[in-house]
Amino acid sequence: MSENTTNNKNVRDDEIDLPDLFRRMGRTLNRWGKALGRAFLISIVFLLKRWLPLGLSIAAGIGLSYLLRTASASFYTSDIVFRNNLVLLDMKKLRDNSGTTSELISKINKLHTFCLENNSSALSDALSLKPESVRNISDISAFWIIDQGKDGIPDYVDYKDNHSVYDTTNIRMQDRLDVRVKINSAQYLNLVRDGIIRFIENDSLYQQRNRMRLRQNHDLLTRLNYDILQLDSLQKVKYFEETRNMKPGSGGQIVFMQEQKTQLVYSDIYSLYSRKQALESDRDLYKGIVTVLSDFSLPSRRENGGMYYGKQIIPIVFFLTLLILIILANRKKLDEIYKKY
Numbered sequence: 274m275s276e277n278t279t280n281n282k283n284v285r286d287d288e289i290d291l292p293d294l295f296r297r298m299g300r301t302l303n304r305w306g307k308a309l310g311r312a313f314l315i316s317i318v319f320l321l322k323r324w325l326p327l328g329l330s331i332a333a334g335i336g337l338s339y340l341l342r343t344a345s346a347s348f349y350t351s352d353i354v355f356r357n358n359l360v361l362l363d364m365k366k367l368r369d370n371s372g373t374t375s376e377l378i379s380k381i382n383k384l385h386t387f388c389l390e391n392n393s394s395a396l397s398d399a400l401s402l403k404p405e406s407v408r409n410i411s412d413i414s415a416f417w418i419i420d421q422g423k424d425g426i427p428d429y430v431d432y433k434d435n436h437s438v439y440d441t442t443n444i445r446m447q448d449r450l451d452v453r454v455k456i457n458s459a460q461y462l463n464l465v466r467d468g469i470i471r472f473i474e475n476d477s478l479y480q481q482r483n484r485m486r487l488r489q490n491h492d493l494l495t496r497l498n499y500d501i502l503q504l505d506s507l508q509k510v511k512y513f514e515e516t517r518n519m520k521p522g523s524g525g526q527i528v529f530m531q532e533q534k535t536q537l538v539y540s541d542i543y544s545l546y547s548r549k550q551a552l553e554s555d556r557d558l559y560k561g562i563v564t565v566l567s568d569f570s571l572p573s574r575r576e577n578g579g580m581y582y583g584k585q586i587i588p589i590v591f592f593l594t595l596l597i598l599i600i601l602a603n604r605k606k607l608d609e610i611y612k613k614y
Contacts, residue, residue, distance in 0.1 A: 319598075319599075319602070323598050326594060326598060327591065327594060327595065327598075329594075330590050330591050330593075330594035330595075331587060331590075331591055333590055334583065334586045334587030334588075334589070334590035334591060335579075335583060335587060337582075337586050337590065338579050338580075338582040338583040338586045338587065339579045339582075341582045341586070342577065342578060342579045342581075342582055345577055345582075346457055347457060347575040347576075347577065348411050348455050348456060348457050348575065348576055348577055349455070349456055349457075349458075349459045349572040349575055349576055350453060350454070350455050350572060350576045351453075351454055351456070351459070351462055351569040351570055351571070351572055352430070352451055352452065352453050352454075352567070352569070352570075353451075353452050353454070353466055353469075353565060353567065353568055353569050354418070354427075354449055354450070354451050354452075354565070354566045354567035355377075355449060355450055355452065355563040355564065355565060355566065356448060356449050356559065356563060356564040356565075356566050357373055357374045357377060357447075357448055357449060357450065357562075357563060358483065358486070358555075358559040358561065358562055358563060358564060359371060359373040359479065359482050359483060359486060359562060360373055360374060360447055360448045362447055362448055368447060371482075373479075373482070374445075374447050374448070374449075374450055377415070377450060377473065377563070378415040378416070378417065378450055380472075380473070380476070381413065381414075381415035381450075381452055381469065381472075381473075382414060382415055383399070384396060384399060384400070384413040384469075384472070385412060385413055385414045385415075387399065388410060388411065388412045388413060389412075393407050393408060396410065399468075399472050400465070400468030400469065400471065400472055401468055401471050401472075401475075402464060402465075402468045406461055406464055408457075409456050409457040409458045409461050410454065410455070410456050410457075410461075410465060411455035411456060411457065412453075412454070412455040413452065413453075413454050413455075413465070413469070414452070414453050415450055415451070415452050415453075416430050416431055416432055416434070416450065416451045416452075416453065417430070417431045417434075417436065417445040417446070417450065417451075418430055418431070418445070418446045418449055418450065418451050419431050419436055419443055419444070419445060419446070420443065420444050420445075420446045421442070421443045422442065422443070423442065423443075423444055427446055427449070428443075430451045430453075431445070432453070449566060452469060454569070455576070459571050459572055462569040462571070463569070465569075466565070466568065466569055470561075470563065470565075473562055473563055474561060474562055474563075476562075479562045480562070482562075483561070483562050487556065487560070490552055490555060490556050491556075493552060494549060494552050494553065494556070497545055497548060497549045497552070498549070500545055501542060501545050501546065501549070504541055504542050504545070505542065
């Protein structure tokens, strides 16, 4: 009997007392809530008592920001959008089978490396510009353009380069790219545009690819013109045969002895003409390796204004001031801890 009693007691001890567990959790959460509330009130009182030095720190941050704005050289930001004419676009999947757009972005980002390294001579040679013109360039970077919803319409530029390649809904546009330029003087933007185009056009591999593209375009146009002439001749023959098989009936009415099939050729001719017009447009409008779709726009104001520096300087000055005030308010406790250890 005593053995059963001991076993039952052990079972009861091993069981979880849910009401008691919830009570303990409630007491713990209550203590945490009171501690957070007390810390919040202490922080508010601390800030209110020291509003003057904190306000002066904000004013000092604003003044320092405008001082940096005045002392720093101005720079402007503008974007240009290029169409990649070498792209082999799969219209169903909107994929580039040539991979030339990613190659172009990597190639242009070499200019970004030259800017970071302050390698003016390499940048001058790459853009075929004079050294004094290159010194005005702060940065040149290429970015993907994102199409949201795969509707073929550009939506935004991936400046942060954080687009997931596994995203099948919002995709990178394979036939165009964005180039952002930071420059000290906006009047040099046209020279930079021409320099970037020369930098791309001077690539021997891209030149070979473009010549091959234009040659294939020419061959296909030649074939299409031949096919159009053949269909046009076939249409005339069919029309002659169908007209010959027509016999006049009584009362002057025409009786058709054979079903007319001339109209079946029309759709084929129009289809060939549509392909021909598309190829002619591609040949005449996009002769080079790249084409400018959206040129640089003249910036209305400088990029590094007071707000540009203020977003960084004001928080830094404010938190440094706050840290100093916290140390001064607790210096006695800090002295005791220092002496103890």
